[in-house]
Amino acid sequence: MRRLVVLALALASLTLAGCTAAPTDASPSVSPSGDISTITIGGSDTLAPSLEFTPGLTYAQEQSKVVWDGDGEYLQDGQPLLLDIYGASLDDGTTLINTYDGLPRSFLLAPEVVGEELYKTLLDVRVGARVLVVAPPSFGSDTEEPPIAMVIDVLPDHAVGTDVAPNPDLPTVTRARSGEPSVEIPQGDPPTDLQVATLIQGSGAQVKDGSYLTVQYTAWYWAKGKDKDGAWKKGDVMESSWPVDTAPFELQIGSGQVIRGLDEGLLDQTAGSQVMLVVPPSYGYADKGTLVFVVDILDVWNPEGSS
Known part of the structure; x- marks a missing residue:
């Protein structure tokens, strides 16, 4: 059996915990500000959703919203999570993660695992919910990750029928x-x-x-x-x-x-x-x-x- 890790490897660059917003620049060349309310979720030719947005906007802070709630049990702190995730760069739309056309990922519902913003949002929803999350750019010692948007569906972690x-x-x-x-x-x-x-x-x-x-x-x-x-x-x-x-x-x-x-x-x-x-x-x-x-x-x- 493989052990549950803090974040799946493919999500290492997408974690909302510890993201650092881009430095403020007051010059006229700064991109217009973006907001989660302007991002639209659509369909696609596969099982995954699609994201429609204006590329190149600046996202200064983490944001999340409940697209719809589920009809299952309310999520509880520390419980196992099974999530389908579609994530894309808000710079150019590049797909960064897509579990819908594959198998979902497992996590624990804890702020140090999924990030503070997503953790707070998930505590208010039930199994079956869909959540949209936006994270600002993150900066490492020699890398810069783009702002991202993620569609997250909460799947049942036991049989339902x-x-x-x-x-x-x-x-x-x-x-x-x-x-x-x-x-x-x-x-x-x-x-x-x-x-x-x-x-x-x-x-x-x-x-x-x-x-x-x-x-x-x-x-x-x-x-x-x-x-x-x-x-x-x-x-x-x-x-x-x-x-x-x-x-x-x-x-x-x-x-x-x-x-x-x-x-x-x-x-x-x-x-x-x-x-x-x-x-x-x-x-x-x-x-x-x-x-x-x-x-x-x-x-x-x-x-x-x-x-």
Whole structure:
């Protein structure tokens, strides 16, 4: 599992924390002042939005505004964030970051991570919100970054959809307020074939061969056992992406990156869904016995050409 860092590398030059405004120049050559209210968000030929603005204006301070609020849960200080971000230079419109045509980025909602201005704005919105942010130029020892505008969509960090009636023969799943699942594994021998049960039916993009996914997941042992790494009890967690200092997991279906049970079991599911998979050793790990996975599919990106 990769650890959540303060800022994703691609955002290093875009962080709103510590941006320094351009020096004041009272000469007649100073560019006219710009304001966030003059920037318009439009559509494009891809999944990303577009930005319409007058290039070359001077932006003296950080600004943000809520384009629309969401209808999910209110954001809380310190919680994990999953964000789609489109950012462009306000000098010439050059795209600096675009996660819409790809996978979203994960952060923590803290001022030292996302910057004071964005932090204050996000504390007043709910999941599903769209925010527009403007940052003035930033100056380093030998670099000058242009003023930027970013469209930021707040995505759910757990499954969101319609509950599906559970299969009584499979483990029982309960969910904490945060969405994190736990399981109760039934008595008896596990099934010998891969079992797939949709617990929450999402309404997003469908998973295909070649799809890129962002997921939250936990895997539990069906029965006690041991291998070269140690012993475990029935119901122990083998691994999980849910701890707050761990980012959601990213994978590509059909690439051989993950075990056969996940590659096959997540096909045809949809973004927003929660799926339980009972994975026998032949579909997973021969030395770990049967595993129970609960997977929240947060985002699905189907690149051109995926089947």
